[in-house]
Amino acid sequence: MKRKTKQKMIKTVSVVVLLFGAVIMLVPFLWMLSTSFKNIADVFKYPPSFFGSEFRWQNYVDVFQTINFLGMLKNTVLVTVAVCVGQLVTSAMAGFAFSYLQFPGRDLIFKIFLFAVMIPFHVMLIPTFVLMRNLKLLNSLWALILPCIVSPLGAFMMKQSYLGIPRSLGEAAAIDGCSPWKIMWVIYFPLSKPTLATLAIFSFMQTWNDFIRPLIFLNSNTKVTLTLGLYNMVGSYATNWGLLMAAVILSILPVLILYLCLQDFFVEGIAMTGLKG
Amino acid sequence: MKSKKRNRDAMWAVVFLAPAVIGLCVFTIYPLIESLIISFTSWDLFTDKVFVGFQNYIDFFRDATGLKVFRNTIFFTFVAVPIQVVISFFLAVALNQKIRGMRFFRGAYFLPSIASMVSISIVWQWLFNTDFGIINYVIKALGGTGLNWLTNAKYSIWTIIIVSCWKGTGYNMMIFLAGLQAIPSTNYEAAELDGCTGLSRLFRIVVPLIKPSTLYVCITCVINSMQVFDQVMIITGGGPARSSSVLVQYLYENAFDYYKMGYASAIGWIMAVFIFVLSAIQFKFMNSDDYSVE
Numbered sequence: 188m189k190r191k192t193k194q195k196m197i198k199t200v201s202v203v204v205l206l207f208g209a210v211i212m213l214v215p216f217l218w219m220l221s222t223s224f225k226n227i228a229d230v231f232k233y234p235p236s237f238f239g240s241e242f243r244w245q246n247y248v249d250v251f252q253t254i255n256f257l258g259m260l261k262n263t264v265l266v267t268v269a270v271c272v273g274q275l276v277t278s279a280m281a282g283f284a285f286s287y288l289q290f291p292g293r294d295l296i297f298k299i300f301l302f303a304v305m306i307p308f309h310v311m312l313i314p315t316f317v318l319m320r321n322l323k324l325l326n327s328l329w330a331l332i333l334p335c336i337v338s339p340l341g342a343f344m345m346k347q348s349y350l351g352i353p354r355s356l357g358e359a360a361a362i363d364g365c366s367p368w369k370i371m372w373v374i375y376f377p378l379s380k381p382t383l384a385t386l387a388i389f390s391f392m393q394t395w396n397d398f399i400r401p402l403i404f405l406n407s408n409t410k411v412t413l414t415l416g417l418y419n420m421v422g423s424y425a426t427n428w429g430l431l432m433a434a435v436i437l438s439i440l441p442v443l444i445l446y447l448c449l450q451d452f453f454v455e456g457i458a459m460t461g462l463k464g
Numbered sequence: 465m466k467s468k469k470r471n472r473d474a475m476w477a478v479v480f481l482a483p484a485v486i487g488l489c490v491f492t493i494y495p496l497i498e499s500l501i502i503s504f505t506s507w508d509l510f511t512d513k514v515f516v517g518f519q520n521y522i523d524f525f526r527d528a529t530g531l532k533v534f535r536n537t538i539f540f541t542f543v544a545v546p547i548q549v550v551i552s553f554f555l556a557v558a559l560n561q562k563i564r565g566m567r568f569f570r571g572a573y574f575l576p577s578i579a580s581m582v583s584i585s586i587v588w589q590w591l592f593n594t595d596f597g598i599i600n601y602v603i604k605a606l607g608g609t610g611l612n613w614l615t616n617a618k619y620s621i622w623t624i625i626i627v628s629c630w631k632g633t634g635y636n637m638m639i640f641l642a643g644l645q646a647i648p649s650t651n652y653e654a655a656e657l658d659g660c661t662g663l664s665r666l667f668r669i670v671v672p673l674i675k676p677s678t679l680y681v682c683i684t685c686v687i688n689s690m691q692v693f694d695q696v697m698i699i700t701g702g703g704p705a706r707s708s709s710v711l712v713q714y715l716y717e718n719a720f721d722y723y724k725m726g727y728a729s730a731i732g733w734i735m736a737v738f739i740f741v742l743s744a745i746q747f748k749f750m751n752s753d754d755y756s757v758e
Contacts (some may be wrong), residue, residue, distance in 0.1 A: 201561050202558075205558050205559060205563070209568075212634065213572055213575070215584070215588065216575060216587075218587065233595070233596060276483070280480040284481045288473040288477045289473050299493075303488055305740075305743075306492065306496060309712050310495070310733065311492065311499060312719070313499060316720075318490075333491065336487050337483070337484050337488050337492075339484075396580035403720060418582055421586060431586060438583060439578070443579075450567075450570075454638065457638045458638070460639070
């Protein structure tokens, strides 16, 4: 009997702790939401409260009218989709080569890919900047897309995924006259959907939320992504917190929707990286 | 026969690998080497490079600001990482009990990880506001005096620590949770038979079994903490008086504000070596014995 009550106590304590933590996680978002509906006077009201004197939907309208939100959104979407698709395609192809094909130097090249995963990103910023300058791609979205199109980690993940697919499937198709190209795209690629989803999610999140690359490669007066645009707002629109919060919420919305739709893939993906990483 | 297949495969390998290898060479291998070369020069991006050997590296260790920034970053890393690892581990343990509302908790804890660090930093900058932020409001309501989070050199780095831990905990918790769920129940049953339960079971059995997850969380946290940037740029700007400046920020300033490309590249390499050493130490330290769950 004592064991059972002890277990029940632990469970209750766990729930209390988890709830407390969940509140801490959520309050800043709730505050973000509440501030986005306040007018400027209410933002600076003391003591602070969750509700202002009015529900100022105008803040959200202002986001689209006063700052170039749609432009920022368009740029972010273009870069994110391009990088996402690029990483999926290049990683799938490379992963197939590393897992199904046999050729001299395969293991060496794969080891180089693994080595590349471990390189801290900041080391490569300056030469990439110089390269983009020489290619006259500075202040264009290509400067954000091209350096990120290949993901060595993605290649690793796809290789692991393809190794789990029975080789006999490919060999049977080969006997029927299928080229490796067809084998990959028709057989292996569709069978790796979970890994592709995970890769897509991580790629999407990383690119959508990226800040330092837009900061370096884009001229923040003319071409801007969401992160860079929000950063600019902090300087010049510091007083209009309601507007700023509305913009922040709108910028988070797409990734939030993605998460809510693909929750299980998110969890699966994180579990995979933690267990096999 | 076999060599014919290998040759045919080799041709196909070129097709399949070309995009990834070209991308890797142009955007990873080349910049890596070029960055090292630039670090041995003095270069302002417009005139010619001037070879200066190790002078940039020597200069860094004589640069008071550079060393202060280095100290800040190390302090941040050695505080934020243990906090995150410990808290996310215990949260994962709590969540691993069969509790209702798993989906809600998962969502709530993961939400900070989804939003960009930029968005989160903007909100937290307001939360830390001395006069109107709710952090000080809650402190005062509990009887304390509000702190000048952003304007006092003693506290500014703590705003970065708090925000970083807040954002990273959920993600790390999920990694620990996956590791915990991989422990077969037979281990727990065997422990119970031997009379080992509760805290003792937690530390003697569970912790060793999730070593791979712990190692992964620690190493990635350390790497990310050493490269902290976004939140510093927005919440404190590195101030006041460089009290919260960090290495990547210093690299950025030297390269893109002062056009000291060689010096900035050297900073980058000093960081890279330091990160590598830290990772190697952690790896060695935690891989000394093997309790992994197979």
